[in-house]
Amino acid sequence: MTGVLTHGxxxxxxxxxxxxxxxxDVTAGYGHSPVLRGVSLTVPTGSxxxxxxxxxxxxxTLLRTLSGLVPLSGGTxxxxxxxxxxxxVEHRVRHGLSHVPEGHGVVAELTVDENxxxxxLWRRDRKDLKAAVAEMYELFEPLARRRSSPGHxxxxxxxxxxxxARALVARPRLLLLDEPSLGLAPRIVADIMELLRTLxxxxxxxxxxxxxxxxxxxxxxDHGVVLDLGEVVASRAAASLLxxxxxxxxxxxx
Amino acid sequence: xxxxxxLVGSGLARGSVFAVxxxxxxxxxxxxxxxxxxxxxxxxxxxxxxxxxxxxxxxYWLGLAAALVGGALxxxxxxxxxxxxxxxxxxxxxxxxxxxxxxxxxxxxxxAFGNGYRTMNLPFSSTPIVVGGVPLLSPYNIxxxxxxxxxMIGLGLLxxxxxxxxxxxxxxxxxxxxxxxxxxxxxxxxLGWVLSSAVGALAALLVVPTELGLNPHATDMLFVxxxxxxxxxxxxxxxxxxxxxxxxxxxxxLVTGYLGSTLAPIAxxxxxxAVLLVRPGGIFSAKExxxx
Numbered sequence: 001m002t003g004v005l006t007h008g009x010x011x012x013x014x015x016x017x018x019x020x021x022x023x024x025d026v027t028a029g030y031g032h033s034p035v036l037r038g039v040s041l042t043v044p045t046g047s048x049x050x051x052x053x054x055x056x057x058x059x060x061t062l063l064r065t066l067s068g069l070v071p072l073s074g075g076t077x078x079x080x081x082x083x084x085x086x087x088x089v090e091h092r093v094r095h096g097l098s099h100v101p102e103g104h105g106v107v108a109e110l111t112v113d114e115n116x117x118x119x120x121l122w123r124r125d126r127k128d129l130k131a132a133v134a135e136m137y138e139l140f141e142p143l144a145r146r147r148s149s150p151g152h153x154x155x156x157x158x159x160x161x162x163x164x165a166r167a168l169v170a171r172p173r174l175l176l177l178d179e180p181s182l183g184l185a186p187r188i189v190a191d192i193m194e195l196l197r198t199l200x201x202x203x204x205x206x207x208x209x210x211x212x213x214x215x216x217x218x219x220x221x222d223h224g225v226v227l228d229l230g231e232v233v234a235s236r237a238a239a240s241l242l243x244x245x246x247x248x249x250x251x252x253x254x
Numbered sequence: 255x256x257x258x259x260x261l262v263g264s265g266l267a268r269g270s271v272f273a274v275x276x277x278x279x280x281x282x283x284x285x286x287x288x289x290x291x292x293x294x295x296x297x298x299x300x301x302x303x304x305x306x307x308x309x310x311x312x313x314y315w316l317g318l319a320a321a322l323v324g325g326a327l328x329x330x331x332x333x334x335x336x337x338x339x340x341x342x343x344x345x346x347x348x349x350x351x352x353x354x355x356x357x358x359x360x361x362x363x364x365x366a367f368g369n370g371y372r373t374m375n376l377p378f379s380s381t382p383i384v385v386g387g388v389p390l391l392s393p394y395n396i397x398x399x400x401x402x403x404x405x406m407i408g409l410g411l412l413x414x415x416x417x418x419x420x421x422x423x424x425x426x427x428x429x430x431x432x433x434x435x436x437x438x439x440x441x442x443x444x445l446g447w448v449l450s451s452a453v454g455a456l457a458a459l460l461v462v463p464t465e466l467g468l469n470p471h472a473t474d475m476l477f478v479x480x481x482x483x484x485x486x487x488x489x490x491x492x493x494x495x496x497x498x499x500x501x502x503x504x505x506x507x508l509v510t511g512y513l514g515s516t517l518a519p520i521a522x523x524x525x526x527x528a529v530l531l532v533r534p535g536g537i538f539s540a541k542e543x544x545x546x
Contacts (some may be wrong), residue, residue, distance in 0.1 A: 067434055069430065069434075070463070071431075086529060088436050089433045089434065090433045090434075090436050090439065091434060093434070093436035094436065098434075099434045101430070101431060101434060105430075105431035105434070107424055107427050107428045107429065107431060107432075109423070109425070109427045110420075110423065110424060110427065114420055114424075117417075117420060118420060118421075118424050118432070118437070119435050121417050121420065121421060121435070121436065121437065122435070126417075145344075166435070167493075168434070170436070189390070211390050230530030
């Protein structure tokens with residue numbers, strides 16, 4: 001049996017070649033005004049891709065489009081070759097897609113344990129679910145100590161941790177993360193970014209990360225995509241984006 | 255003292271029915287953020303169904319089964335056929351549509367069964383058992399209390415101990431997040447209506463024969479009291495519905511017994527106003543309001 005967290009297998013091990021996610025010429029938005037205009041990007045298996053850009057660039061809309069919360073009005077989204085257009089939001093998790101929404105989406109009224117179990121209920125295999133939840137308690141010790149606390153009693157860092165753990169209970173192949181650093185102290189942001197790198201390196205998890213916190217995101221990512229007003233204006237190795245002063249001044253504001 | 259024991263007993267029996275009906279309101283409120291003003295009329299339809307089935311077969315229990323199944327189906331039809339299409343732009347929309355449903359259902363019952371009172375059979379005697387000269391509960395009161403208790407415990411276990419219950423709660427609290435986690439939220443919403451409508455039907459069937467008398471408007475007062483219960487307890491809180499139901503049942507019973515039946519509805523309204531003044535969200539409302 002391979003790692004409990006991914007269904008990766010050999011494909012995940014030989015990272016960086018096969019694209020897990022292919023976004024091609026995607027147009028999407030609310031009502032009649034598209035927020036995304038012809039966005040294309042690929043996320044190679046076993047890598048971290050960071051999408052950065054100013055407020056209103058369409059970063060959150062991009063993730064919401066990938067998980068199906070915002071309808072696609074043009075273009076295609078393929079996950080491991082499967083066109084997601086015909087897959088309902090609540091079925092995408094079965095295809096290996098986990099989306100941690102902006103503001104983490106921890107259900108405040110449910111306990112830590114209930115939140116975690118919720119992440120794997122779709123599989124209906126109770127034993128497997130138990131094992132996955134137990135593994136999360138090992139991986140995230142602070143959560144184990146608070147397993148029966150309701151979500152609203154957790155600190156911001158704990159909530160983000162819970163949101164990531166809950167997504168991992170589903171054993172995703174692709175993790176979509178919307179602003180995990182939002183509202184967190186720099187020290188905790190660093191911890192979370194380090195965690196993402198570990199998950200990617202040691203467990204072969206593929207991550208698409210959207211961040212306002214450009215520096216932290218590009219430091220942890222392999223590849224960076226700059227989004228501006230719904231269009232991709234740059235897409236290259238994360239390190240080279242950080243070094244590009246002109247680009248940083250123009251689109252990222254620092 | 256003798257009278258007090260009797261009043262408390264019958265008050266608790268009646269209160270347990272209010273509690274069950276209020277639970278039905280809470281179930282829909284939690285699932286859909288709709289106060290189902292049609293709950294009473296829907297329960298009346300199910301009660302008439304029980305009446306018709308019992309009349310045709312001679313069996314109270316078949317009638318009860320028909321009320322539960324009919325109530326559940328009615329919940330399905332109302333949600334999938336009507337409420338699903340009501341725009342959520344204003345909470346008033348669903349209220350108006352529900353009131354329309356009330357009119358249609360009550361008129362339909364009048365056409366089908368006439369507007370007069372009908373007599374319903376009871377499975378057990380409604381004469382109080384006398385112990386040492388003191389009239390205690392009637393066998394029917396005991397039946398009502400047992401059914402209500404079993405139902406409350408069953409619902410409690412369903413919601414807190416089963417994966418389905420976890421799905422139902424998550425869908426109610428955070429529909430979007432739940433969908434992202436693979437929960438079929440739309441199906442959970444329908445299930446909430448089905449469950450609620452069946453529970454409401456059962457409550458009506460328990461209380462209509464002895465307290466209200468079967469007619470198309472039989473459940474109007476039940477709705478009013480149960481709505482009060484739900485507000486007093488907190489629309490979000492199943493525990494509040496149960497405690498509120500027992501409190502309102504006791505209050506009605508005691509005020510009727512000691513001060514006269516004309517004062518009983520006023521006492522309930524005084525309680526409602528007092529709770530709204532002191533704790534507008536209800537006694538058992540969540541401390542932290544939900545914004546998303």
